[in-house]
Amino acid sequence: xxxxxxxxxxxxxxxxxxxxxxxxxxxxxxxxxxxxxxxxxxxxxxxxxxxxxxxxxxxxxxxxxxxxxxxxxxxxxxxxxxxxxxxxxxxxxxxxxxxxxxxxxxxxxxxxxxxx
Amino acid sequence: xxxxxxxxxxxxxxxxxxxxxxxxxxxxxxxxxxxxxxxxxxxxxxxxxxxxxxxxxxxxxxxxxxxxxxxxxxxxxxxxxxxxxxxxxxxxxxxxxxxxxxxxxxxxxxxxxxxx
Numbered sequence: 001x002x003x004x005x006x007x008x009x010x011x012x013x014x015x016x017x018x019x020x021x022x023x024x025x026x027x028x029x030x031x032x033x034x035x036x037x038x039x040x041x042x043x044x045x046x047x048x049x050x051x052x053x054x055x056x057x058x059x060x061x062x063x064x065x066x067x068x069x070x071x072x073x074x075x076x077x078x079x080x081x082x083x084x085x086x087x088x089x090x091x092x093x094x095x096x097x098x099x100x101x102x103x104x105x106x107x108x109x110x111x112x113x114x115x116x
Numbered sequence: 117x118x119x120x121x122x123x124x125x126x127x128x129x130x131x132x133x134x135x136x137x138x139x140x141x142x143x144x145x146x147x148x149x150x151x152x153x154x155x156x157x158x159x160x161x162x163x164x165x166x167x168x169x170x171x172x173x174x175x176x177x178x179x180x181x182x183x184x185x186x187x188x189x190x191x192x193x194x195x196x197x198x199x200x201x202x203x204x205x206x207x208x209x210x211x212x213x214x215x216x217x218x219x220x221x222x223x224x225x226x227x228x229x230x231x232x
Contacts, residue, residue: 004159031218040204042222043160050218090159096218104150105220107159 003027004108006091012114013081021076021111023091032074033105034066035090043090049074050096078113086115118143120209122223129197130231137192137226139207148210149190150220151181155203163205166190177201197230204228 004025013019023032030051035043047056049068063085065077078085089112092105119142129135141147148167152160164175171183181192192205204227208220 006159040225040227042206042224045219048218055218088157092160094218104162104165105160106162107152109159110157112157 004091004093004106006089006108006111008111009109010112010114012116013078014116015082016080019078019081019113021078021089021091021113023074023076023108024072025091025093025106025108026072027093027095027106028071029093029095029106030071031094031096032068033092033094034064034074034076035092036085037088037090037110046076081113081115083115086113088112118209118212118221120207120221120223122205122207122226124226125224126227126229128229128231131199132196135194135197135201135228135230137205137207137228139190139192139223140188141190141207141209142188143209143212145212147183147188147190147212149181149183150208150210151175151179151190151192152206152208153177153203154206154225160206163192199230199232202228202230 007022033048034046037043046060063079068074088110090110091108094105095103121140150165151163154160163179164173166173166183174180179194204225206225207223211219
């Protein structure tokens with residue numbers, strides 16, 4: 001089945017130790033998103049890629065970076081995690097073209113990040 | 117300003133009874149509206165969307181939603197609730213600002229508890 005995969009599902013890191021979360025998709029969607037979600041709150045968009053075009057949200061801290069080496073993969077790098085970065089990180093994809101203005105986003109299962 | 121409101125933090129309903137989870141929106145143009153469900157420690161799952169056409173939209177797991185333009189509402193409904201429907205529900209609308217229409221504006225979520 002076509003899907004969005006996130007690895008690992010659970011990640012524990014130490015304060016200040018860089019960590020990378022990964023996302024892959026078999027949907028061949030051209031848009032990929034990274035969200036941060038804290039304790040049953042609404043997901044907060046960090047950035048998204050439209051093909052190779054990177055779009056950062058204005059309030060996303062510089063501590064968060066992303067890479068998309070190809071259509072299928074996208075990475076979230078947290079350069080120096082703080083205690084406040086402990087959260088669920090959700091990857092999503094969407095197909096976006098002129099004919100599909102209302103396409104929904106498909107989410108992966110998420111990676112729960114713990115910062116010690 | 118564009119926004120989505122879910123006026124109820126929590127909804128409690130008895131199994132077998134009809135359920136309604138409320139959502140109202142504010143956008144400048146035609147609304148593209150979505151409902152997602154999130155089970156504990158999982159990613160978001162798409163339930164249904166309204167783009168255009170019939171005001172009553174049917175989706176996954178027996179859910180439906182009614183688009184009401186005059187009341188700017190998009191309430192989620194199900195005729196007979198199941199205990200397994202207990203989850204967090206998010207309403208979202210496509211961001212209508214120029215250049216932003218790959219993004220969604222999210223409600224704060226409503227926790228649905230279905231009691232046996």
